Amino acid sequence: MSVQLTNRSRPVDRRPMNWAERLYLINIFKGMAITLKHFFKKKATIKYPEETRPFSKVFRGLQILNRDEEGRERCTACGLCAVACPAEAITMEAAERQEGEENLYREEKYAAKYEINMLRCIFCGYCEEACPKDAIYLSQTFTPANYQRKGFIYKKEDLLIPNPVTDPEGYQKALGTISREKEGV
Amino acid sequence: MYLLAIDWFFILEKLALIFVIIMLSMGVAMYATYGERKVAAFIQDRIGPNRAGPFGLFQPLADGGKLFFKEEIIPLASSKFLFILGPLLAMVTALLTSAVIPWGSSMTIGNRQVPLQVADVNIGILYVFGVVSLGVYGIMLGGWASNNKFSLLAAIRGASQMVSYELAMGLSLIAVLMLTGSLQMSVIVGEQYNSVWNIVYQPLGFIIFFICALAETNRTPFDLPEAENELNFGYHQEYSSMKLGFYLFAEYINMFISGVIMATLYFGGYDIPFVNEAHLAQRIGENWVALLTFLMLMAKALFFVFVFMWIRWTIPRFRFDQLMHLGWKRLIPLALANMILTAVVILWLKK
Numbered sequence: 380m381s382v383q384l385t386n387r388s389r390p391v392d393r394r395p396m397n398w399a400e401r402l403y404l405i406n407i408f409k410g411m412a413i414t415l416k417h418f419f420k421k422k423a424t425i426k427y428p429e430e431t432r433p434f435s436k437v438f439r440g441l442q443i444l445n446r447d448e449e450g451r452e453r454c455t456a457c458g459l460c461a462v463a464c465p466a467e468a469i470t471m472e473a474a475e476r477q478e479g480e481e482n483l484y485r486e487e488k489y490a491a492k493y494e495i496n497m498l499r500c501i502f503c504g505y506c507e508e509a510c511p512k513d514a515i516y517l518s519q520t521f522t523p524a525n526y527q528r529k530g531f532i533y534k535k536e537d538l539l540i541p542n543p544v545t546d547p548e549g550y551q552k553a554l555g556t557i558s559r560e561k562e563g564v
Numbered sequence: 565m566y567l568l569a570i571d572w573f574f575i576l577e578k579l580a581l582i583f584v585i586i587m588l589s590m591g592v593a594m595y596a597t598y599g600e601r602k603v604a605a606f607i608q609d610r611i612g613p614n615r616a617g618p619f620g621l622f623q624p625l626a627d628g629g630k631l632f633f634k635e636e637i638i639p640l641a642s643s644k645f646l647f648i649l650g651p652l653l654a655m656v657t658a659l660l661t662s663a664v665i666p667w668g669s670s671m672t673i674g675n676r677q678v679p680l681q682v683a684d685v686n687i688g689i690l691y692v693f694g695v696v697s698l699g700v701y702g703i704m705l706g707g708w709a710s711n712n713k714f715s716l717l718a719a720i721r722g723a724s725q726m727v728s729y730e731l732a733m734g735l736s737l738i739a740v741l742m743l744t745g746s747l748q749m750s751v752i753v754g755e756q757y758n759s760v761w762n763i764v765y766q767p768l769g770f771i772i773f774f775i776c777a778l779a780e781t782n783r784t785p786f787d788l789p790e791a792e793n794e795l796n797f798g799y800h801q802e803y804s805s806m807k808l809g810f811y812l813f814a815e816y817i818n819m820f821i822s823g824v825i826m827a828t829l830y831f832g833g834y835d836i837p838f839v840n841e842a843h844l845a846q847r848i849g850e851n852w853v854a855l856l857t858f859l860m861l862m863a864k865a866l867f868f869v870f871v872f873m874w875i876r877w878t879i880p881r882f883r884f885d886q887l888m889h890l891g892w893k894r895l896i897p898l899a900l901a902n903m904i905l906t907a908v909v910i911l912w913l914k915k
Contacts, residue, residue, distance in 0.1 A: 401894075403890075404771070407878070407879060410878045411874060411875065411878050413878075414874065414877060415607075417606070417608070417609055418603075418606045420609055422609055422611045423609045424609075424610050424611045426611075
């Protein structure tokens with residue numbers, strides 16, 4: 380016996396069509412009334428580049444590398460994100476901070492090279508979870524476009540958030556989604 | 565001597581008229597593609613093409629340009645002459661029909677009376693029928709010359725469909741002819757101009773005519789010749805570039821022309837409803853009235869074009885046996901009954 384989930388189900392009418400029904404006209408007019416109703420309905424389209432759909436707070440888009448308030452890179456090239464990455468999209472090379480670079484890097488070790496292959500990335504957000512330094516975040520940016528595959532391998536320059544000291548506006552814009560996410564969590 | 569007696573203004577006037585009408589049909593067909601996409605979108609709760617120009621109004625230009633620049637492919641195994649003749653015939657027959665349609669009341673230019681009709685032949689309707697039946701050659705030749713099974717099947721379907729529905733169409737028209745007693749388009753319109761529209765006397769005849777017009781122009785629900793999911797686009801499957809464009813274009817021109825013919829035969833042609841044109845002409849001048857009547861005819865025709873599209877995006881395609889069943893077993897008896905009923909009533913009233 381089947382369980383009734385809704386009360387909308389109706390038994391199928393298998394009676395042979397009568398004369399009026401075989402003319403099809405009445406049912407055609409009914410159908411046309413339905414389509415005409417849809418003609419004046421509100422459209423579901425979102426005109427994409429001009430309008431965007433609001434994302435949830437936990438939307439996972441392209442990664443960004445975070446900086447601290449003084450504009451220093453947070454990443455210490457520990458490699459935990461690369462380990463956590465199930466798609467093996469992340470590679471990095473570490474380097475030691477030299478004298479006079481204290482305004483660039485937050486700690487003594489930093490990522491000289493940091494690459495994410497966006498074609499491999501599955502946007503699972505494990506890198507963000509793995510990071511002990513709050514250095515990598517998934518932003519709300521999506522649909523990257525490029526002419527070549529190599530353009531999808533994002534370098535450190537592509538990933539870094541704008542510097543809050545030199546470009547506070549850009550920084551706030553990029554940060555906006557992250558801070559909201561933090562509040563939400 | 566006779567050669568010099570040619571009325572040059574007459575020729576000039578007709579040439580100008582032909583040019584205007586052909587340009588008009590082309591323009592309407594072009595924007596009918598845009599309209600089709602918009603109507604489809606609106607019925608499906610979308611907004612349709614809106615990128616090329618304001619409201620996407622340049623979309624037909626972009627589509628046309630694209631079609632022109634596509635590669636022309638003529639299949640090796642095709643019959644080349646007929647392959648090229650197919651779309652040509654489709655286009656020519658689609659445009660030819662417009663010759664006998666009265667597009668508006670007559671204008672006065674200088675001291676000449678200029679009727680807005682290319683050829684007021686006394687067998688107008690017959691001519692329309694003849695040319696429309698020729699339209700099947702475009703499909704047949706195209707489908708056969710492609711040397712492709714799908715195309716051939718589609719061509720055969722198209723031919724049988726057009727032949728069967730022409731019958732019911734003709735029968736439904738006979739009733740109109742009995743009412744007016746003339747085959748001449750201008751007389752048919754004139755009759756409705758002075759009294760009521762034919763639709764009042766012939767509602768059933770109009771419905772039959774409309775259904776047949778759908779079938780004749782290969783529009784859904786009767787678009788079996790180009791059924792995408794069964795026949796891979798049917799008779800124009802092997803066509804590319806502007807030859808394909810001509811086929812698609814011919815369909816839209818056919819649609820427009822059949823809209824005009826329906827308006828002419830059943831909805832008073834260029835008659836403006838509830839307005840006495842003669843009084844209006846005294847007030848604003850004859851030429852303005854001619855323009856207004858022309859716009860009225862266009863409005864009626866475009867309404868029918870809209871209904872065609874509306875139907876296309878509502879009703880699924882008929883199966884072939886259903887199509888034949890409807891044509892031969894329903895529409896033809898109905899049209900016959902309508903014809904006989906009309907004849908009886910006319911005889912009754914005359915007695």
